[in-house]
Amino acid sequence: MSSSMSPSPTAAQTAATNTATPVHIQFALSRDELYVLARALKITRLPGFDMAWAQAQPDGSVPHEIERKLQGATDALMARGYLKLQPAQQPGQPPRLHVPSAIISTLGACAFSRYTVLLTLCRPKGVLQIYLGQYREVGVAHSIPTPEVHVFEALRGRPGIDAALTTQLTLVNQPDMNLAGGTLTLAQLKQGREAATAGRAEAATTLFISGGLPVATAQAFSAALRDATARGTIAIAGRLANGQEVNTNAAVIISSTACFFLPQNAAQSDIVDVQPSSAGALGAWLKNALDQFPSVAVLSPTTPG
Numbered sequence: 001m002s003s004s005m006s007p008s009p010t011a012a013q014t015a016a017t018n019t020a021t022p023v024h025i026q027f028a029l030s031r032d033e034l035y036v037l038a039r040a041l042k043i044t045r046l047p048g049f050d051m052a053w054a055q056a057q058p059d060g061s062v063p064h065e066i067e068r069k070l071q072g073a074t075d076a077l078m079a080r081g082y083l084k085l086q087p088a089q090q091p092g093q094p095p096r097l098h099v100p101s102a103i104i105s106t107l108g109a110c111a112f113s114r115y116t117v118l119l120t121l122c123r124p125k126g127v128l129q130i131y132l133g134q135y136r137e138v139g140v141a142h143s144i145p146t147p148e149v150h151v152f153e154a155l156r157g158r159p160g161i162d163a164a165l166t167t168q169l170t171l172v173n174q175p176d177m178n179l180a181g182g183t184l185t186l187a188q189l190k191q192g193r194e195a196a197t198a199g200r201a202e203a204a205t206t207l208f209i210s211g212g213l214p215v216a217t218a219q220a221f222s223a224a225l226r227d228a229t230a231r232g233t234i235a236i237a238g239r240l241a242n243g244q245e246v247n248t249n250a251a252v253i254i255s256s257t258a259c260f261f262l263p264q265n266a267a268q269s270d271i272v273d274v275q276p277s278s279a280g281a282l283g284a285w286l287k288n289a290l291d292q293f294p295s296v297a298v299l300s301p302t303t304p305g
Helices: 011-018 031-040 064-080 101-111 157-168 186-197 201-211 215-226 279-291
Strands: 026-030 084-086 096-098 115-123 126-135 138-146 149-155 182-185 230-239 245-254 259-263 271-277
Touching (some): 026 031, 031 149, 215 245, 215 259, 230 279
Antiparallel strands (some): 115 230, 230 245, 259 271
């Protein structure tokens, strides 16, 4: 695909700026299709997507197998209406490549977001990764159900991001449990989690008590692990107005009746803080974490490490 057939270098950023947030836009792309669209839109980085696999060799050549895959992806995108060739406006000029504005604005919001929230959630069928970002009034959720499939959904700016976080983390009316917090080693947390998720909550409770958690907290924590509706990590990366980069990481264990917040321990990497929380407190932490970022987008993606 030649660059002369591509939109201008700022097409994705311009569309994300000028396009109103759609009511509901959702589309799935294969890895190869996403690469073709990213190249067509001059997007060099996308959170959650490794573009290095299809790069040209040092001599400028592209391996035949990769070239064949990208051509197949291009044909598939054209068949789906995601790419269209427009006739040249003047004789002698090459045709131009048209990408629907909804796709441009959604991928642009993902690429030029002022922040990125990465949810890594353990599900019965495996681990699900979801990247959330926002460019001005356009929000986007980029989920990766399998390594070969990328699903994008346009959201209504920050309110859409907040709603997606609430849904994915299953935050409803979990109350404040009024329990004391404590600490565990990573090894104790892993052993107790394995016991609780295997249905051995009493064994997990005993292990957590021996690790130093108060009895009532250990019992509630074991039950939350056993009955978890959301279990995983939250990683937030972004750039402040002064250019300073911010990275925040925490783990969460959430059931229908309990929330536990496990922030990163800055002093000791092998120690986990176990903090009983609530839906309201966790929602407030997320709000404060995202409120610190400016309302203008950054010019390069920020991705949790």
